[in-house]
Amino acid sequence: MIVAEPKPLQEVALSVSGYKNVLILGCGTCVTVCLTGGDKEAHILAEELSASTYFDGKPPSFIVKTIERQCEKDMVEAYLDIPQDIDAILSTACGAGVQTVSEVFKDIPVLPALNTTFLGSFDEPGVWREKCQGCGNCILALTAGICPIARCAKRLLNGPCGGSSKGKCEINPDIDCAWHLIIERLERLGRTDHLSRIIPARDWSTDRDGGPRKLVRPDRVSSISQ
Numbered sequence: 001m002i003v004a005e006p007k008p009l010q011e012v013a014l015s016v017s018g019y020k021n022v023l024i025l026g027c028g029t030c031v032t033v034c035l036t037g038g039d040k041e042a043h044i045l046a047e048e049l050s051a052s053t054y055f056d057g058k059p060p061s062f063i064v065k066t067i068e069r070q071c072e073k074d075m076v077e078a079y080l081d082i083p084q085d086i087d088a089i090l091s092t093a094c095g096a097g098v099q100t101v102s103e104v105f106k107d108i109p110v111l112p113a114l115n116t117t118f119l120g121s122f123d124e125p126g127v128w129r130e131k132c133q134g135c136g137n138c139i140l141a142l143t144a145g146i147c148p149i150a151r152c153a154k155r156l157l158n159g160p161c162g163g164s165s166k167g168k169c170e171i172n173p174d175i176d177c178a179w180h181l182i183i184e185r186l187e188r189l190g191r192t193d194h195l196s197r198i199i200p201a202r203d204w205s206t207d208r209d210g211g212p213r214k215l216v217r218p219d220r221v222s223s224i225s226q
């Protein structure tokens, strides 16, 4: 899922100050699962922002609605019952959701209430960890399903740097050494033969280094437009 965290309230308040009627728009998918921007959190945010302490004058009036996915244009377009007097939308979705809502409601400012952090998963109560950097050329088949690009501090592709201690990364002893985990799991799976397969220098143009990316699947274009 996409993991996000709330922006500081003061920053959010500053972004909505000057508007009279603000719709706080929750999102029912990733940010609901990571307990940051679902319907419950959107209502809590409305209550918190209604405290006049965050504003020089009168705070805006807030109403709350939640749709299943803000990053899906069709779903946002179906969500057309925005009251006439709304002059700003405060989105509790990820950055993709904020931008999709902006593309649909072109004449209303859409403001982010969250900081989008990474692609990851829930590991233990209150803790989410990054698991994927969307590199565009997945190598998990060779690395026991553990991503060295997202989880090794040095993005090493062919084994550990040698600096780990007791299974922890030398860069940050709070995180597990990705290569320690990979080797442990390959041993468990009986697939240590993967360690002798050299992963060649990568073409990082499929990653973010190649600039903004776009995915076109000709086999899907006609079925989606039908």
Ligand code: SF4
Pocket (backbone or CB within 6 Å): 131, 132, 133, 134, 135, 136, 137, 138, 139, 140, 147, 148, 149, 150
């Ligand atoms: S190899 Fe690339 S696509 Fe696969 S998990 Fe890692 S960053 Fe994500």
Ligand code: SF4
Pocket (backbone or CB within 6 Å): 151, 152, 153, 154, 155, 156, 159, 160, 161, 162, 163, 164, 165, 168, 169, 170, 171, 176, 177, 178, 179, 180
């Ligand atoms: S200690 Fe492990 S995770 Fe940290 S940089 Fe070295 S190989 Fe990567």
